[in-house]
Amino acid sequence: MDPTGLGLPPLLAAFVFGLLGGAHCIGMCGGIMSALTFAVPPSMRSPARLSGLLLGYNLGRIASYTLAGAVVASLGTVVALSPAARVGLQVFAAVMLILMALYIASWWKGLLKVEALGRHLWRHLEPIGKRLMPVVRIPQAIGLGAVWGWLPCGLVYSMLAWSLATADPWRGAALMAAFGLGTLPALLVTGLAARQLGNLIRHPATRTVAALAIIAFALWQLITLLPQHQHFV
Template sequence: MDPTGLGLPPLLAAFVFGLLGGAHCIGMCGGIMSALTFAVPPSMRSPARLSGLLLGYNLGRILSYMTAGALVASLGTVIALSSTARIILQLFAAVMLILMALYIADWWKGLLRVEAVGKRLWRYLEPIGRRLMPVISIPQAIGLGAGGGWLPCGPVYSMLAWSLAIADPVRGALLMAVFGLGTLPALLVTGFAARQLGALIRHRATRTLAALSIIAFAIWQLVSLLGVGIAH
């Protein structure tokens, strides 16, 4: 049994991490999405058009996540050529899950420190995104989202580290897609629904329960790996 395989538990963990990390996504992407909608000429600001632009932006963002996940997981296939390396990557995946759970529960925010890694790359991508403004078409919105998907983001980098351990490009892309879908509610809902969802996401009991569930899954991974090590 490969603990990094993508059954329902790891996909659910990825979705929950995206959902409960949505507040951070609002901080990173919310400004871009606001600029996107306000830059549309008043005569073209119909609800249908604005909704299409927001969905296009998030589609581009998630496609970037999937691309990055596939690339990083491809690197993992090279690293995991030996059985020892595979076990090390699987241990790394379990540790990343525990760190993600600590982040979700607000017990430790160290994952945010890795955002510094991507700031240098973002200097080159940000000017490209500015050239797409004002966005008045869905293809433009998708393009802007594709660039926004490379914003320096601790939760995204954490998921990419997990993709590395999975060492399968298709599974890496799928993992990042599910994580991206988890971030959508916090970014798309508005008004009363947004306040209700925000209250649920921020509630300590919700975050603690989700964190404990992910930690339990990570422990199961570690126990599975211990069994594999003893068998070898």
């Protein structure tokens, strides 16, 4: 059994993880979305244009996630040259998923320290994004979204660890694309719907259930690595 394969369960799990991480997305990116919207000249703020720009931002962002998944999974093919190394990558991925769960439930914020790893890259990319503003055309929105996709984010890094463990560029890209699609609902809704969704995602009970589900999935991945389990499956 390959717990990081490209079958429906892993892709569905990646989608759900993105959905459950919506509270973090709203907190980190909601303000950016609002700022970009208000940066559009009032005379050009038609519902159709704003919807197109919103979709463009997210299309670019998910494209960057997908590319990152393929890149790190390619690195995984180099690292996982032996069965022991592959198992090590899968253990690392499971641990990162557990850290993601602890962060979502607000039980431990150590994952924020992981975000520091991407700040050096972001310092080089941020000026590129600023040159694309103000955004008034969809190609600009896609470009800015592609830059935005590299914003340091502990949840994204947790998913990239899972992509790394697949040691397969196609699988890594698919996992990150599924995760990115899962984050869409939290970033596409606006107004009253956004507040209602935000309140639901931020509710302690929702966070707890989400965290327990992710931990259970990560533990299942670890169990599948046990020799006796592999023998019977």
